[in-house]
Amino acid sequence: MTRNGSPGPDVAALYPFLYADDSDVDAVVEQVKRSTVDKTREIVELRRTVLAADGQRIADCAGAMAERFAGGGRLLAFGNGGSSTDAQDLVSLFLSPAGQFRPLPAFCLTNDIAVVTALSNDVGFDVVFARQLAAFGRAGDVAVGLSTSGNSANLLRAFDEAGRRGLLTVGIAGYDGGKMAELDSIDHLFVVPSPSVHRIQEAQTTIYHALWELTLIALDRSVPGRGGDRS
Numbered sequence: 001m002t003r004n005g006s007p008g009p010d011v012a013a014l015y016p017f018l019y020a021d022d023s024d025v026d027a028v029v030e031q032v033k034r035s036t037v038d039k040t041r042e043i044v045e046l047r048r049t050v051l052a053a054d055g056q057r058i059a060d061c062a063g064a065m066a067e068r069f070a071g072g073g074r075l076l077a078f079g080n081g082g083s084s085t086d087a088q089d090l091v092s093l094f095l096s097p098a099g100q101f102r103p104l105p106a107f108c109l110t111n112d113i114a115v116v117t118a119l120s121n122d123v124g125f126d127v128v129f130a131r132q133l134a135a136f137g138r139a140g141d142v143a144v145g146l147s148t149s150g151n152s153a154n155l156l157r158a159f160d161e162a163g164r165r166g167l168l169t170v171g172i173a174g175y176d177g178g179k180m181a182e183l184d185s186i187d188h189l190f191v192v193p194s195p196s197v198h199r200i201q202e203a204q205t206t207i208y209h210a211l212w213e214l215t216l217i218a219l220d221r222s223v224p225g226r227g228g229d230r231s
Contacts, residue, residue, distance in 0.1 A: 043202045046194055050203055054190050058207065061170060061188040062214030068142050068168050069215065070222055075106040076137060076167070078129040078158060079146035082201055084110040086146050086208065093212045101216040107136070109158075129158035139166030144208070147171075148200045150178025150191070159185045172207055174200030 065075075075094055077087035087108050094106035109132045110116055119128045133143060143162035145155045150173030162169050163185030170188045173180045177191040192203040 039198075042196070043199055046192065046199050046203050047206050050190070050192060050207065054207075057188065058190065058210050059214055061190075062211050063218050064168055064188070065142050065170070065211065065215045066218035066222065068140055069104050069219060071140050073140040073142055073168075075104065075142045075144060076109060076133060076162075077106065077144045077146070078109040078132075078155065080152055080154070083146040083148060083152075083204075084108075086201065086204060087144070089205070090144060090146075090208045090212065093209070097212075097216060101220065104216075104219075109133070126153045126157055129154050130161040133158055133161045133165065133167070137162055137165050137167050141167045142170065143167045144170045144172070145180075146173075146204060146208070147178070147180065148174040148197050148204075150175060150180035155180065156183065159183055163187075170211070172204050174204065 069075075075091065077090050078084070079087040087110065091106040091108040094104045097103060109129050115132065116128055119125075119131050123131065129145070137143065141162075143158065145158055147155050150171075155171075156179055159169050159171065159180070160183070168188075169186045170190075171180045171183075171186040172190050172192075174192045174194060174197070176193070177189060180186060180189060181191065183189075190204075190207050192200045192207070194200050194203065
């Protein structure tokens with residue numbers, strides 16, 4: 001911005017429809033509307049594709065997660081960047097569920113910034129999740145890792161570590177699954193087949209919300225006298 005409050009040339013170049021003297025506001029609004037509708041159609045169709053391909057597998061995974069929780073297991077989630085915030089969101093769902101469901105033990109491995117920065121600085125970023133799983137993970141826990149590319153080195157190391165320690169491992173990736181699709185240490189892998197990072201993360205959010213809800217329903221049904229009349 002310039003001193004008089006008007007945009008600088010760089011800002012004006014980025015947003016010509018806002019600052020051009022001959023800008024057609026109605027045309028801009030129509031473009032935004034059309035773009036929003038197109039993106040909505042894309043994510044709806046992508047979610048349908050994921051449901052058709054993985055609906056039963058998601059239900060099976062939720063059942064396996066419910067068994068781990070019923071046996072005293074905990075959930076450990078991790079990811080980088082936007083996938084880190086998704087991991088935090090997943091953890092918050094289990095810690096603070098809505099309605100009649102009880103909270104379940106869940107932790108996000110990016111929440112302790114002192115641990116994350118210490119491991120990154122002293123050892124290397126590739127082990128930032130694996131080292132925490134080695135310290136905190138135990139057989140019977142659930143490890144959930146999220147990545148849009150499926151190629152994050154620290155996730156690959158984390159899944160291998162979790163697999164060695166007997167954790168149930170769940171991967172959520174995008175594109176074609178990347179290197180995560182090549183791992184033998186991931187028990188349940190869900191891949192969102194899209195070239196768009198935005199659509200991938202939107203569909204991944206749907207996947208882990210479905211896993212959360214189905215896990216709680218499965219646990220509820222396993223308690224005598226509860227959930228028997230659920231459809």
